[in-house]
Amino acid sequence: MERLQKVIAQAGIASRRKAEELISEGKVAVNGRIVKEMGVQVGPEDEILVNGTNIKKEEKVYYLLNKPKRTISSVSDDKGRPTVMDCFPDISERIFPIGRLDYETTGLLLMTNDGEFANLMMHPRSHIKKTYECAVDGIIDDTMCAKLEKGINLEDGKTLPAEVVIVSRSEKKNKTVLLITIQEGRNREVRRMMEYFHVK
Secondary structure (H helix, E strand, O other): OEEHHHHHHHOOOOOHHHHHHHHHOOOEEEOOEEOOOOOOEEOOOOOEEEOOEEOOOOOOOEEEEEEOOOOEOOOOOOOOOOEHHHHOOOOOOOOEEEOOOOOOOOEEEEEEOOHHHHHHHHOHHHOOOEEEEEEEEOOOOHHHHHHHHHOOEEOOEEOOOOEEEEEEEEOOOOEEEEEEEEOOOOOOHHHHHHHHOOOO
């Protein structure tokens, strides 16, 4: 037997906190009865409906996706653009991306139907480091690297200290390639860090 909100989260329907909201709003039924109280225990034989839809406890799955460029890190897109779900045409599980990468960014994205695992990975307390390879038109010098390593002020606040490694720097070509490791997941954070130094 497991708590109802945990079973809903494990089914990939919502986070545990969101599952608790759904329960308190009367949107969850167990064996035909609306449940609004927390801590209800359910087993594999119980029928659980969320917003009238039967949830089946899926086997947990975890995928590593090399996200293509010009792909939205979302289950759907109201503008009709390609999403990461288009990379998984033949799977039956209701998966979703853990976190996101920008539309133009490629790289590792985890996909799962395990809501608890996703929340653990995304929570700021977990301090999961993410390393980006960033190529810019312009020179990122040692002084700029030192500023990134201390944290810089963006429009939504100061960034946490980053780890920076210069891969290549060419005055002749006016290009720099660097590895930058961050702990946050702000929108377009690495791109905005580079814009701070007026490089593209």
